[in-house]
Amino acid sequence: MSDRPTTAVVLAAGAGRRLSPLTNRRPKPMVPVANRPLLEYVIEAASAAGVDEVALVVGYERERIQTHFGDGDDWDVSIRYVVQEKRLGTAHAVAQAEPHVDGPFLVLNGDRIVEPSAVADVRDALADGDAAAAMAVTRSDRPRAYGVVTVRDGFVETIVEKPRRRADSDVINAGVYAFTPAVFDAIRDTEASDDGEYELPDTVERLIDEGGVRAVRYGGGWHDVSYLWDLLAVTDDVIDRDGGTVAGTLAPGAGVDDRCVVAPTASVGRNAVVGAGTTLGANARIGPNATVERSVVFPDATVEAGAVVRDCVVGAGARVGANATVRGGTATVAVAGELHEGVRLGGVVGDDAAVGGATALAPGTVLGNDAVVGDGASVSGRIEDGVTVRRG
Amino acid sequence: MCGIIGYVGGRPALPILSAGLSNLEYRGYDSAGVALTDDALSVYKKSGEVSELQGILPESTDHTRGIGHTRWSTHGPPTDENAHPHTDCTGRVAVVHNGIIENYDALREELADHEFTSDTDTEVVPHLIEAELDAGAEPRAAVEAAVDRLEGTYAVVVTIAGVDELYATRRDSPLVVGHGDDGTFLASDVTAFLEHTRDVTYIEDGDFAVIGDDGLTLYRDGEAIDPPVERLEYEADAAEKSGYDHYMLKEIHEQPRALRQTISGRIDADAGTADIDVDLPAEYVDSIEEIQVVACGTSNYAGRYAAELLESVVDVRTTVEVASEYEFDGGRDPWRTLVVAVTQSGETADTLSAIRRAKRAGARTLAVTNTLGSTIVRETDDSVFIRAGPEIGVAATKTFASQVATLTLLAVHVGRARGSLSYGRARELLESVRKLPNAVQAVLDREDRVREVAREYADSDAFFFVGRKLGYPVALEGALKLKEISYDHAEGFAAGELKHGPLALVTEETPVLALLTDGSRPHETLNNVKEVQARGAPVIGATGTDGDGEASLGDGYVDVDLPVPETGALEPLVANVYWQLFAYHVADEKGRPIDRPRNLAKSVTVE
Numbered sequence: 001m002s003d004r005p006t007t008a009v010v011l012a013a014g015a016g017r018r019l020s021p022l023t024n025r026r027p028k029p030m031v032p033v034a035n036r037p038l039l040e041y042v043i044e045a046a047s048a049a050g051v052d053e054v055a056l057v058v059g060y061e062r063e064r065i066q067t068h069f070g071d072g073d074d075w076d077v078s079i080r081y082v083v084q085e086k087r088l089g090t091a092h093a094v095a096q097a098e099p100h101v102d103g104p105f106l107v108l109n110g111d112r113i114v115e116p117s118a119v120a121d122v123r124d125a126l127a128d129g130d131a132a133a134a135m136a137v138t139r140s141d142r143p144r145a146y147g148v149v150t151v152r153d154g155f156v157e158t159i160v161e162k163p164r165r166r167a168d169s170d171v172i173n174a175g176v177y178a179f180t181p182a183v184f185d186a187i188r189d190t191e192a193s194d195d196g197e198y199e200l201p202d203t204v205e206r207l208i209d210e211g212g213v214r215a216v217r218y219g220g221g222w223h224d225v226s227y228l229w230d231l232l233a234v235t236d237d238v239i240d241r242d243g244g245t246v247a248g249t250l251a252p253g254a255g256v257d258d259r260c261v262v263a264p265t266a267s268v269g270r271n272a273v274v275g276a277g278t279t280l281g282a283n284a285r286i287g288p289n290a291t292v293e294r295s296v297v298f299p300d301a302t303v304e305a306g307a308v309v310r311d312c313v314v315g316a317g318a319r320v321g322a323n324a325t326v327r328g329g330t331a332t333v334a335v336a337g338e339l340h341e342g343v344r345l346g347g348v349v350g351d352d353a354a355v356g357g358a359t360a361l362a363p364g365t366v367l368g369n370d371a372v373v374g375d376g377a378s379v380s381g382r383i384e385d386g387v388t389v390r391r392g
Numbered sequence: 393m394c395g396i397i398g399y400v401g402g403r404p405a406l407p408i409l410s411a412g413l414s415n416l417e418y419r420g421y422d423s424a425g426v427a428l429t430d431d432a433l434s435v436y437k438k439s440g441e442v443s444e445l446q447g448i449l450p451e452s453t454d455h456t457r458g459i460g461h462t463r464w465s466t467h468g469p470p471t472d473e474n475a476h477p478h479t480d481c482t483g484r485v486a487v488v489h490n491g492i493i494e495n496y497d498a499l500r501e502e503l504a505d506h507e508f509t510s511d512t513d514t515e516v517v518p519h520l521i522e523a524e525l526d527a528g529a530e531p532r533a534a535v536e537a538a539v540d541r542l543e544g545t546y547a548v549v550v551t552i553a554g555v556d557e558l559y560a561t562r563r564d565s566p567l568v569v570g571h572g573d574d575g576t577f578l579a580s581d582v583t584a585f586l587e588h589t590r591d592v593t594y595i596e597d598g599d600f601a602v603i604g605d606d607g608l609t610l611y612r613d614g615e616a617i618d619p620p621v622e623r624l625e626y627e628a629d630a631a632e633k634s635g636y637d638h639y640m641l642k643e644i645h646e647q648p649r650a651l652r653q654t655i656s657g658r659i660d661a662d663a664g665t666a667d668i669d670v671d672l673p674a675e676y677v678d679s680i681e682e683i684q685v686v687a688c689g690t691s692n693y694a695g696r697y698a699a700e701l702l703e704s705v706v707d708v709r710t711t712v713e714v715a716s717e718y719e720f721d722g723g724r725d726p727w728r729t730l731v732v733a734v735t736q737s738g739e740t741a742d743t744l745s746a747i748r749r750a751k752r753a754g755a756r757t758l759a760v761t762n763t764l765g766s767t768i769v770r771e772t773d774d775s776v777f778i779r780a781g782p783e784i785g786v787a788a789t790k791t792f793a794s795q796v797a798t799l800t801l802l803a804v805h806v807g808r809a810r811g812s813l814s815y816g817r818a819r820e821l822l823e824s825v826r827k828l829p830n831a832v833q834a835v836l837d838r839e840d841r842v843r844e845v846a847r848e849y850a851d852s853d854a855f856f857f858v859g860r861k862l863g864y865p866v867a868l869e870g871a872l873k874l875k876e877i878s879y880d881h882a883e884g885f886a887a888g889e890l891k892h893g894p895l896a897l898v899t900e901e902t903p904v905l906a907l908l909t910d911g912s913r914p915h916e917t918l919n920n921v922k923e924v925q926a927r928g929a930p931v932i933g934a935t936g937t938d939g940d941g942e943a944s945l946g947d948g949y950v951d952v953d954l955p956v957p958e959t960g961a962l963e964p965l966v967a968n969v970y971w972q973l974f975a976y977h978v979a980d981e982k983g984r985p986i987d988r989p990r991n992l993a994k995s996v997t998v999e
Contacts, residue, residue, distance in 0.1 A: 025837045058635065063836065066635040067645045081635025249660075265656050282652055283826055285661075300830035317830035317957075352834060352957065 008051045008119070009097040012039055012110030013059030013084040018227055018335055021350035021368045021385060022315065027061045029110040030068065031225060032298065034238045034261045035279050037068060038225060041113040041238075043075045049119035051106065052077055055097040059084040089197030091187045098184050107200070109175035113223035113238065118176045118216075125214045126178035131155070132211025133183065135204060136176035136218040145226060147173035147201045149215065156213040161201050173201060174218050186210065227335060228366065229345040232311055235296055236277040248280065251288070266297075269305065281316070293328065298351070311346030312361075315369065318349045321357035331364025334382070350385065394464055394476070394490040395419035396567070397584045398549045398558045400457040400603045401575015408577070409460040410449060412584040413442045418784055418987075418994040419490075419580060420464025423475035427486035428455035429551045435486060437475035441988075456575075457558065459549045461488035464993045467496075468511030477551075478515040480522035481507050484553045487521070489514040490580055491565040494544035517548060525552075535559040536600060545741065547595075549578055557604040560595065566739050566767060567595040569608050571621060576603045582624060583782065593619040594765050622765065638986045640785035640877070644972050645836055648829040650780040650790040654797045655825055664818035665808060666801035670758065670774045672730075677809040680730050684755075685712045686746040687734035690788040690872060691795060695734045696865035698799030701961060704861065705817060706807035718746035720753035729755045734799070736783060736791045737994065738766020747771060760798055762791050776802065785987050786994050787876045789972050792869060793832065796965050800825055824960035831957040835969040838954065842970055845932060845952050846977030853901040855880060856894065856929075857971065858887040858920060859964065863912025866964040870905060870971030877986050878979035887920040900928035905971065908945045909936035909956050909963035921949050932974075934967035 016028025023031065029039035046054060054077045058065050062083065072079030082096045094107055104126055106119060118136045125134035135156060137149050148167045150157045159173060183203065190203045207213050221241060223234045244259045248266035256268055259276035266280040274286060275293030284297045287305035295309050298316040303309055307320050310328025314320060328346035332339055347361040350368045355361070356375035367373065368385035377391040395416025399408045409426045424445040425437030434455070438445040442462055461476035468474040477486040493499075496513035499520065506519040520541055524534035535550050539561050547565035551558050560567060560578050570577035570585040570592050577585035578601070582592055593608060595601055600611040610619040636642035658667050683702060685695035692714060699710040715733075720726065731750035735743045738761040747757050747768065759768040759775040762783065769775045780794035804821055807813025813821075849855075855874055857867035867884035874882035885894050887906070898904065904924045908914035914936065921931050933950030937943060937958065946953045956967045979986050 056635075061837075062635065063645045063839070067642070067649065070634045079634075083635070251662075265652070267662075269662075283829065285826075300827065316833070317827070352830070 006051055007053040007055065007101055007103075008046045008106040008108055009055045009057060009094055009101065010039070010042060010046070010108045010110045011057050011090055011093050012065055013057050013062070013087060013093050014111070015060040015087070016111065019225065019231075021348070021366070022228065022231075022313065024369055024385060025061065025351055026064050027058075028225070030061070030064045031111075031231065032279070032281065032296070033113070033223075033225070033231070033235050034242065035263055035281055038113065039065065039069070039110045040075075042108050042110055043069065043072070043077060045114050045116045045119055046106070046108060047075050047077050048116035049123070051119065053100075054079045055082050055100040056080070056110075057082045057084050057093045057096055059087055087197075089193070090200040091190050091198040091203045094200060095184060095187045095198075098181075101181060104178060104180050107177040107179060111225065112175045113221065113234070114174065114176055114218070115220040117220055118174060118218045118222075121218065122176050122178045122216045125216045126180070129214055130211075131214045132180065132186075132207045133204060134178040134214040134216055136174035136216045137171050138174040138218045138222050139170045140172045141170070143167040143170050143172050146224075149173055151215040154215060156204070156208055156215045159201050159205050159208070161199065174222055176218070177204070182211075183207070227340065227343070228313060228348050229333070229343040231296055231313055232277070232294060232344065235279055236294065239277060239279075263299070287322070295346070304357070309346070311344055311363075313348045315349055315351035315353060317352040319354045320349060321355050321359060321375065323357055324355050324359045324361070326361045326365075327363065329363045331362070333364045333366070394488075394580070395462040395584065396459070396488045396490050396547055396549055396578070396580045397461075398459040398488075398551070398560065398578035398603065399575055400556070400558055400605065401572065402456060403574050404452060405455045405458040406449065406453050408575075408585075408588070409458050410442075410446055411587070412577070412579060413445070413460050413462050415583045415586075416462050416580060417442050418786060420462050420993050421988055422463055422465050422470035423472070424460070424462040425475040425477050426458055426460040427477040427479075427488075427551055428453055428458040429486070429553060429555075430455055431554050433479065433483055433486050433551070433553045435477055435479060435483075437472050437477070439470045439472050439475060457551065457556070459486060459488050459551050459558065466492055467513045473510045474512050476512075476514060478510060478512060478518050480518040482522060484525070485518040485521045486551050487514060487517045488549050489517060490547045491545035491563070493517070493542050493546060495542070499541060513544075517542070517550075521550065521552075531555045531557070532559060532602060539600075547580060557602050560601040560603065561599065562595050563597050564741065564744065564767070567601075568765075569593045569595060569601060569603065569619070571607060576607050578603055586624070590624040591621050592624055592765075593621055594770075596770075624764075637980070638785065638976075640787055640789060640986050641976055643783055643785050643790045644969065644976065646781065647790045647793050647969065648833045648836070650794050651797055651829045651832060653779040653781065654794040655801070655828070656779075658801055659822045659825055661819055661822040661826060664804075664815045664822065666804040666822065668776050668798065668801050668805055670776050670802075670805075672758070672774065672805070672809070674809045676756070677806055678811075679728055680806075680810075681709065681725060681728040682730075683708055683710045683806075684724075684729055684731045684750070685710065685734060686715045686718050686731060686743060686750070687712070688715045688740055688742050690792050690869060691734040691736060691740075691743075693865040693869040693872070694792050694795035694799060695732070696868070697796045697862060697965065698803060700862050700865065701800060701803045702806070705813065705821065705961065706803050706810075707812040708806060708810070713746070715740070715742040715746040718749060720750050720755060726750075726754035730758060731755045732758045732760060732802075733768055733772060734760045734795055735768055736762045736788055736795075738763040738768040740768075744768060744771065760795060760802070762794070784994075786989055786992050787873055787975070787986070789873075792968070793828075793965060796962075797825060797828060800962065820960060824962045827957070827959045828962055828966065831959045831962075831966045832969050834957045835954075835966060836973075839973055842954065842973040843977045845954075846974050847981055849903045849930065849932070850978045850981040852903050853881070853899065854897065855882040855903055855905060856890075856898065856924075857882065857884040857905045858890060858917065859884075859907030860887050860913040860917050861911060862961060862964040863887075863907035863909065863917070863967075866907055866912075866968045866971070867905075869968060870975070873972055873975035874978060876992060877975055877989050878982055878984055879990070880978065887917040890920050891923060895923060895927070898924050898927045898929045900930075903930045903932055905932045905934070905974070906950065907964055907967055908933050908950075909967055910958070911961040912964050914945045918945070918949055925949070934970045936963050
């Protein structure tokens with residue numbers, strides 16, 4: 001077992017722009033699912049699979065990551081931080097970790113939730129064969145959003161990133177790789193993509209012809225938070241998998257479903273209802289008679305008395321005023337010029353945004369950080385950071 | 393102020409002592425040394441940081457016991473000779489010491505026939521032991537007899553060639569024993585050996601500790617007693633830099649987390665109560681005429697912040713004293729005076745001495761500290777922990793925030809018990825406390841802007857920090873941070889005082905950093921901002937918003953506007969994070985050794 005890689009390079013330098021405004025101040029790996037950052041699930045899976053050294057590649061808003069994970073002691077791993085000063089793609093990010101790698105190693109995406117078996121199986125596949133690399137693949141019902149892979153005889157045959165037209169298979173790159181140090185030469189030979197970045201799948205494509213890439217089929221839980229509405233769905237799935245934990249101060253008459261995660265310092269007021277699939281972060285406060293269902297409430301946020309909040313993300317320190325209504329349900333949401341129809345998203349209230357009393361947020365409303373909605377206003381669509389909306 | 397370490401056990405002593413000294417370096421770093429013991433002593437000493445010493449240490453040795461020391465000079469300059477351990481004439485006895493031996497002149501005269509090689513007070517100790525040994529005393533008796541002669545403050549550890557045991561004792565300087573699986577450790581602070589064990593025994597004043605192959609034997613008043621063993625919760629590696637360039641920056645960024653720990657489980661905003669787990673009976677709190685806060689440096693400024701809150705919001709007469717200036721006097725009634733000591737380490741000698749004066753006078757004492765098991769906790773009637781986690785950077789940052797938050801909770805507790813703080817006002821204050829972690833995070837999110845500003849103004853002639861009321865202690869603290877780590881001339885003033893003198897110092901080359909937030913009378917301070925702008929000084933404002941929460945108070949008046957999230961009376965505390973980042977980036981721009989500023993040490997255990 002001594003030659004089995006126990007070092008993992010974890011990629012956590014990206015910004016995750018599609019999750020704006022949640023990623024305007026925090027990197028995507030620090031977006032919380034069931035009150036724990038995405039990256040924590042990745043580090044835990046690596047640790048459970050026997051990884052003891054982690055080179056964490058950080059960049060965008062890296063202080064949040066460093067402060068949370070420290071030296072990794074709480075996860076039984078030793079973490080070194082590798083700073084990717086310029087974001088020049090995932091292959092470039094891996095290359096930054098070269099000085100910390102000695103022998104075969106794993107590469108994990110810092111924002112995909114996988115189980116330990118994915119990590120262990122990929123490592124073993126590389127160690128037990130003589131391929132240049134191994135990579136986990138899984139099935140997806142929307143393969144075109146990811147790297148589509150075709151597999152022949154246990155080896156990767158083709159890999160096409162986000163195909164424009166039709167996907168040749170439902171099998172996608174799960175974002176878990178094992179490499180030998182030879183990969184660093186392959187990275188140096190990798191050409192920049194159209195937007196000038198060096199991407200790991202392009203490096204993998206080179207390795208298909210230079211020694212072969214073992215495809216490791218993975219059928220376990222795999223969760224990606226690409227879009228804002230994914231956060232609600234993935235939270236639901238993770239609570240379903242791991243069970244809820246309801247701590248915090250619950251006033252008399254407060255009803256909190258077991259399938260919730262409530263931080264010990266959160267509080268729920270009299271007769272408030274907190275429905276299944278909801279998470280309440282540290283210091284979050286739900287006022288009396290409020291209803292919160294299938295929502296993610298970040299730390300320090302407040303939902304005031306009588307508000308109804310469904311299918312909603314309430315950012316850190318945000319305030320949803322008394323009797324405000326986020327009625328929930330499906331909507332068509334535009335992200336970076338692309339329309340997504342029929343997604344279930346009641347709304348997003350950015351960090352430190354303030355939604356006034358008796359306001360109404362139409363499904364799919366996205367309020368930026370520090371945005372202010374005046375009392376009684378009705379809003380829909382996307383409101384940028386810091387903008388104030390008054391009742392007109 | 394120094395760091396001590398000792399080890400006896402089954403493993404090579406040298407790497408343990410060497411790593412322990414590195415961990416203790418925050419206590420002093422102008423010279424260091426180790427003594428390794430078997431049938432003879434091998435002593436290595438070097439001026440400079442611990443790394444200098446490590447450069448002259450042998451690769452490895454077979455010794456399994458020894459002592460080490462990192463020094464912060466009080467008597468004699470930092471030279472190789474003045475570095476500890478100190479030895480006797482024969483080279484049989486080696487001693488490390490933290491503290492000050494006040495009667496060393498007299499002792500030195502008495503030891504006239506001994507040959508002294510340093511300027512230190514410490515060197516009398518090995519010579520006293522040598523004299524006792526020469527007179528036929530057994531090693532332990534010799535050390536006890538020598539220590540009996542000492543006046544002043546000390547923690548000493550002694551090793552003698554050919555003797556299997558180390559001897560240690562203390563008076564007013566910290567000393568803690570660690571019980572490992574494969575040996576026993578002794579140190580000024582648990583951080584020295586936390587990677588080896590968390591089972592510890594704190595040595596009390598006057599205790600005599602013998603560390604041998606069988607572990608610790610503890611003598612109190614001449615009788616062997618069962619040493620009380622505690623298990624620590626601190627984590628050894630919590631003290632690493634986690635990808636930050638300096639501990640100070642790491643700790644600045646840890647503030648939201650530290651504040652969460654500080655307030656966790658302590659506030660019930662709906663009930664308007666703060667539970668700080670301290671036994672102050674309501675009748676006693678009601679009877680208090682005055683609260684006196686004693687503290688030094690940054691802790692003193694945290695105390696001033698609290699005093700302003702206690703007086704203006706809670707209606708309790710409160711005074712703040714610099715601990716080294718403190719006397720219990722002025723005709724105060726000790727039965728009606730609560731003396732609150734604020735100290736991060738719980739070992740600050742000036743603060744300990746102030747608290748002893750208060751106790752002698754008969755006043756009740758309360759400690760607000762970050763360190764479980766510290767001397768102040770054992771010496772005061774009650775204590776409250778600020779729960780900020782270990783702080784390594786010499787310049788205090790997160791502990792200031794946690795101190796003020798803790799003291800705010802104390803103020804609410806006192807105000808509610810006395811009935812002088814209304815339910816509504818208590819709720820409001822607690823709501824501000826609850827918002828603190830997130831508000832501080834919002835400031836940290838603007839670090840890039842602060843870095844730009846720091847770069848732009850780094851080369852100024854001097855820096856003046858101004859604020860009123862709750863903003864005044866923050867002005868003092870802001871200036872102190874800059875002095876400590878960038879070595880720039882910086883002063884904090886009550887904004888209204890500028891025109892009574894300091895305005896003469898203001899030029900185009902002296903930026904003024906102004907607090908314009910809730911709790912700091914921003915509209916009045918704006919007048920002072922105009923005064924300095926008229927003299928061409930650039931103004932950097934940490935500004936809140938006006939009444940309806942929209943326009944910045946600094947709009948149109950300040951050159952740089954750093955927004956402070958709404959947190960009521962705690963806005964100045966949030967704004968302070970800007971001043972921390974400013975000081976850090978100015979110092980970083982100048983390449984200063986930020987975690988180890990010249991002439992300073994983390995916790996000052998000499999008066």
